[in-house]
Amino acid sequence: MTVTEQAPTIGSAELYHQVQQFYAQQMQLLDQGRVEEWAATFTEDGVFAANAHPEPTVGRAAIIASAGAATADYAARGIQRRHWLGMVSIETSGPDALTARCYAVVLETPRGGPAGIKASTLCEDRLVRGADGWLVEHRLVTRDDLV
Amino acid sequence: MTVTEQAPTIGSAELYHQVQQFYAQQMQLLDQGRVEEWAATFTEDGVFAANAHPEPTVGRAAIIASAGAATADYAARGIQRRHWLGMVSIETSGPDALTARCYAVVLETPRGGPAGIKASTLCEDRLVRGADGWLVEHRLVTRDDLV
Amino acid sequence: MTVTEQAPTIGSAELYHQVQQFYAQQMQLLDQGRVEEWAATFTEDGVFAANAHPEPTVGRAAIIASAGAATADYAARGIQRRHWLGMVSIETSGPDALTARCYAVVLETPRGGPAGIKASTLCEDRLVRGADGWLVEHRLVTRDDLV
Numbered sequence: 553m554t555v556t557e558q559a560p561t562i563g564s565a566e567l568y569h570q571v572q573q574f575y576a577q578q579m580q581l582l583d584q585g586r587v588e589e590w591a592a593t594f595t596e597d598g599v600f601a602a603n604a605h606p607e608p609t610v611g612r613a614a615i616i617a618s619a620g621a622a623t624a625d626y627a628a629r630g631i632q633r634r635h636w637l638g639m640v641s642i643e644t645s646g647p648d649a650l651t652a653r654c655y656a657v658v659l660e661t662p663r664g665g666p667a668g669i670k671a672s673t674l675c676e677d678r679l680v681r682g683a684d685g686w687l688v689e690h691r692l693v694t695r696d697d698l699v
Numbered sequence: 700m701t702v703t704e705q706a707p708t709i710g711s712a713e714l715y716h717q718v719q720q721f722y723a724q725q726m727q728l729l730d731q732g733r734v735e736e737w738a739a740t741f742t743e744d745g746v747f748a749a750n751a752h753p754e755p756t757v758g759r760a761a762i763i764a765s766a767g768a769a770t771a772d773y774a775a776r777g778i779q780r781r782h783w784l785g786m787v788s789i790e791t792s793g794p795d796a797l798t799a800r801c802y803a804v805v806l807e808t809p810r811g812g813p814a815g816i817k818a819s820t821l822c823e824d825r826l827v828r829g830a831d832g833w834l835v836e837h838r839l840v841t842r843d844d845l846v
Numbered sequence: 847m848t849v850t851e852q853a854p855t856i857g858s859a860e861l862y863h864q865v866q867q868f869y870a871q872q873m874q875l876l877d878q879g880r881v882e883e884w885a886a887t888f889t890e891d892g893v894f895a896a897n898a899h900p901e902p903t904v905g906r907a908a909i910i911a912s913a914g915a916a917t918a919d920y921a922a923r924g925i926q927r928r929h930w931l932g933m934v935s936i937e938t939s940g941p942d943a944l945t946a947r948c949y950a951v952v953l954e955t956p957r958g959g960p961a962g963i964k965a966s967t968l969c970e971d972r973l974v975r976g977a978d979g980w981l982v983e984h985r986l987v988t989r990d991d992l993v
Contacts, residue, residue, distance in 0.1 A: 565863035569712035576788040580800065632843040634802050634819050636785055638930055641870040653874065655928050657953065657961070659804065659819045661843035667804070667819035672928050672953045672961035696926040696955035716859035723935040727947065779990040781949050781966050783932055806951070806966045808990035814951070814966035 571642055571652055571679065574686045579635035585623040591615040594688045595680060602693040630663040637675060648681035649689075656693065672696045718789055718799060718826070721833045726782040732770040738762040741835045742827060749840040777810040784822060795828035796836075803840065819843045865936055865946055865973065868980045873929035879917040885909040888982045889974060896987040924957040931969060942975035943983075950987065966990045 574593070581590040591612040594600070600615055601608035609618050626633055640654040654677075658670040678690040721740070728737040738759040741747070747762055748755035756765050773780055787801040801824075805817040825837040868887070875884040885906040888894070894909055895902035903912050920927055934948040948971075952964040972984040 563710075563712065563857075563860065565716070565857065565859040566710060566712040568863040568867065569715040569859070573715065573788055576786040576801070579786055580788060632819070632846065634786075634804075634843065636802060636804075638785060638932060639870040639873055639928075641867055641874060654870070655930060657928075657930075659816070659843075661819045663846070664844055667816045667843060669816070669953070669961045669963070672926070672955045696928065696953075696961060697958055699926065699957070710859065712863070713857065713859040716862040720862065720935055723933040723948070726933055727935060779966070779993065781933075781951075781990065783949060783951075785932060806963070808966045810993070811991055814963045814990060816963070 567644070567650070568640070568642060570686060571640060571650070574679075575637045575640070575654075578688075579637060582619060583633050583635055585627065587616050587619040587623055590619055594691075595682070598688050599690045600688075600693075601691065602695070603698050604693070604695050632661045632663075633670070634659040634661075650679050652677045652679060714791070714797070715787070715789060717833060718787060718797070721826075722784045722787070722801075725835075726784060729766060730780050730782055732774065734763050734766040734770055737766055740833075741838075742829070745835050746837045747835075747840075748838065749842070750845050751840070751842050779808045779810075780817070781806040781808075792825075797826050799824045799826060861938070861944070862934070862936060864980060865934060865944070868973075869931045869934070869948075872982075873931060876913060877927050877929055879921065881910050881913040881917055884913055888985075889976070892982050893984045894982075894987075895985065896989070897992050898987070898989050926955045926957075927964070928953040928955075944973050946971040946973060 578590065578593045581593065594612060594615055597611050598615065599608050599610050600618070609615055636657045636659065637654050638657075640652055642650050642652045644650045652675075654675050656673045656675040658673075659667055660670045661667040673696060674694040676692045676694075677688055679686045680689045681687075725737065725740045728740065741759060741762055744758050745762065746755050746757050747765070756762055783804045783806065784801050785804075787799055789797050789799045791797045799822075801822050803820045803822040805820075806814055807817045808814040820843060821841040823839045823841075824835055826833045827836045828834075872884065872887045875887065888906060888909055891905050892909065893902050893904050894912070903909055930951045930953065931948050932951075934946055936944050936946045938944045946969075948969050950967045950969040952967075953961055954964045955961040967990060968988040970986045970988075971982055973980045974983045975981075
């Protein structure tokens with residue numbers, strides 16, 4: 553909560569807004585299947601780790617490959633995904649870095665069918681400021697059903 | 700809301716806050732069945748378009764009629780609706796106008812029964828600044844099951 | 847809605863951010879079973895009232911006892927809870943007090959099982975500013991299925 557103390561060049565509300573908008577845009581890219589733009593929201597060597605995966609996905613090329621495969625699979629099955637991130641708590645760790653701890657839910661809707669919850673998760677991010685905005689340096693997604 | 704302030708004096712965090720609070724108040728009005736106040740959150744000639752409707756609903760009088768019919772139907776069936784908007788991404792288009800792209804989910808709970816997801820949607824808004832706060836000039840709601 | 851007018855020492859965006867981050871941290875504490883820290887987010891004589899409970903829970907000791915029993919029960923059944931608060935609308939009532947009206951959903955995921963919605967609710971809070979941040983003085987949670 554002591555965001556302003558640690559990042560005096562930016563108000564804490566402004567920082568919180570930036571993270572909320574970043575998350576909105578980032579997940580909308582993924583849900584639209586824009587996987588290269590999605591990967592570009594990670595640092596070049598960004599890490600996507602998840603308790604549902606045996607190994608972390610490391611680097612933009614690997615993130616593109618992984619997200620591209622998932623996107624093609626969902627498209628083939630006619631399912632629209634929606635990633636909701638919420639309950640965001642952030643802590644700065646220097647002027648250009650922060651950690652965020654939030655909840656993420658994945659909703660899925662098949663064409664002509666009912667919307668449902670695919671997974672409820674905890675999302676723990678380390679974000680760094682890039683030239684054009686925030687980037688994910690490290691993300692850990694913990695699915696609630698697997699813990 | 701401090702709507703009398705000019706846009707140049709307003710930070711992006713303030714704008715984002717205003718939109719979040721506007722959405723909260725707007726959807727709470729609808730979920731309470733306060734349809735005239737709900738309609739007043741649109742411009743006089745505001746448009747509510749949806750891929751679930753054959754034609755857009757245009758103007759406050761039509762919005763009142765449409766929302767009133769839905770409200771009466773839900774009340775008769777003993778169902779409480781909750782509209783959640785989230786993952787809000789906004790872009791300004793001048794000092795007194797912005798576009799917002801967000802997700803919207805409708806939850807329904809029948810009296811004595813389980814809560815469930817009625818629909819997962821994409822909500823695309825054009826908002827303009829009125830004398831007393833933001834107003835929806837054009838809303839397009841795209842249900843995920845119908846695309 | 848006239849947040850800045852009534853609380854001139856703090857911008858409305860800053861206030862809104864504080865409440866969002868407070869809610870995120872508060873509910874994460876509960877979902878982690880950190881019941882003493884959860885209780886410390888209420889005032890010493892804080893009230894937790896709910897239409898699902900015959901009597902309000904009053905004071906931190908009672909809140910610890912109640913949350914502790916629920917936490918032990920969920921742990922025994924292998925269920926991870928996630929409390930989402932959203933659609934937050936706040937109104938200040940002096941520089942150090944505010945009311946918030948928001949929606950709250952409880953998601954539950956059993957180990958190895960599907961995530962589901964446990965309850966959809968309305969949450970009405972009176973918050974006051976303590977030495978280290980906001981505290982809940984009075985919370986009323988209204989479950990949609992019981993009204």
